[in-house]
Amino acid sequence: MEKLIAFDDSVTLPAVGQGTWFMGEDALRRQEEVAALQAGLDCGLTLIDTAEMYAEGGAEEVVGEALRGRRDRAFVVSKVYPWNAGEVDAVEACERSLHRLGTDRLDLYLLHWRGNVPLEETIRAMEKLQQQGKILRWGVSNFDVDDLQELLSEPGGNQCATNQVLYHLASRGIEYDLLPECQQRQMPVMAYCPLAQAGRLRQTLFTHVTLVEIAQQKGISVAQLLLAWVIRKEGIIAIPKASSQAHVRENAAALQIRLSDDELARINRAFPPPQSKQPLDVV
Numbered sequence: 001m002e003k004l005i006a007f008d009d010s011v012t013l014p015a016v017g018q019g020t021w022f023m024g025e026d027a028l029r030r031q032e033e034v035a036a037l038q039a040g041l042d043c044g045l046t047l048i049d050t051a052e053m054y055a056e057g058g059a060e061e062v063v064g065e066a067l068r069g070r071r072d073r074a075f076v077v078s079k080v081y082p083w084n085a086g087e088v089d090a091v092e093a094c095e096r097s098l099h100r101l102g103t104d105r106l107d108l109y110l111l112h113w114r115g116n117v118p119l120e121e122t123i124r125a126m127e128k129l130q131q132q133g134k135i136l137r138w139g140v141s142n143f144d145v146d147d148l149q150e151l152l153s154e155p156g157g158n159q160c161a162t163n164q165v166l167y168h169l170a171s172r173g174i175e176y177d178l179l180p181e182c183q184q185r186q187m188p189v190m191a192y193c194p195l196a197q198a199g200r201l202r203q204t205l206f207t208h209v210t211l212v213e214i215a216q217q218k219g220i221s222v223a224q225l226l227l228a229w230v231i232r233k234e235g236i237i238a239i240p241k242a243s244s245q246a247h248v249r250e251n252a253a254a255l256q257i258r259l260s261d262d263e264l265a266r267i268n269r270a271f272p273p274p275q276s277k278q279p280l281d282v283v
């Protein structure tokens with residue numbers, strides 16, 4: 001059965017979505033990227049994650065093209081630059097994103113990372129956008145435990161729908177404190193770079209003997225193993241970026257993969273969970 005995540009009371013999503021960083025950079029790849037996102041929607045990877053930052057709006061335009069005639073099948077996430085997260089600027093930034101995406105609403109709008117705008121002001125901006133119907137939910141990204149606690153102590157801060165952070169097998173720091181904190185608050189976590197950027201963030205990941213062995217035994221790819229591992233816990237949605245239809249289908253199939261206790265123990269021996277606080281990893 002496909003792994004689902006209850007995002008909130010009104011939305012349940014497959015635990016794998018689609019990232020878009022580096023899409024929209026090269027006009028020659030545009031049709032391939034649009035086709036990949038559409039194939040993902042067809043496979044049920046309904047969450048599409050983008051940002052005003054990606055290709056300076058170019059990725060949102062690719063997503064917009066992919067969504068044409070399919071908007072209602074998607075859960076669209078975009079992100080605001082920290083320096084656009086003030087009360088007036090955030091509304092304007094969101095309107096620009098909506099225009100590029102060719103839609104009248106975002107399902108989720110995230111503060112991309114914490115900057116100099118006071119959190120209280122960003123919360124007010126998010127509330128205004130919600131009242132205007134331009135966003136249905138808001139959340140944050142790259143917030144460690146202390147930032148999150150500060151946010152939640154602000155008036156309205158407890159409406160934060162998610163925290164999007166880096167999480168892959170070779171970077172397990174959030175398991176020590178951030179993940180339990182979010183889980184206790186029933187706040188879903190969006191795991192970015194779940195494939196460690198195809199191993200670029202950890203060169204040996206895709207060739208690691210334990211992972212290759214387990215993947216071979218299960219008849220799956222190492223990428224699928226990495227995704228199945230990220231979504232093994234409740235409340236986590238992985239957002240791998242794939243610009244080929246073959247990769248998208250492979251990633252969608254990871255929703256069906258379950259890891260046994262023995263497999264998880266072997267993975268833990270090769271990539272031990274954190275025993276102390278680690279600073280939040282970012283790219």
Ligand code: NDP
Binds near residue numbers: 050112197242247
């Ligand atoms: P990922 O870990 O998702 O890796 C992407 C790479 O993996 C691409 O090179 C892709 O290749 C490759 N890939 C995808 N599927 C497969 C597969 N089945 N087998 C082998 N290779 C595969 O890295 P990202 O940095 O893209 O992170 C995912 C998303 O998270 C981003 O796209 C973005 O939406 C979000 N993000 C958010 C950040 C934040 O600060 N909030 C920071 C970084 C990312 P190809 O494209 O050729 O298919």
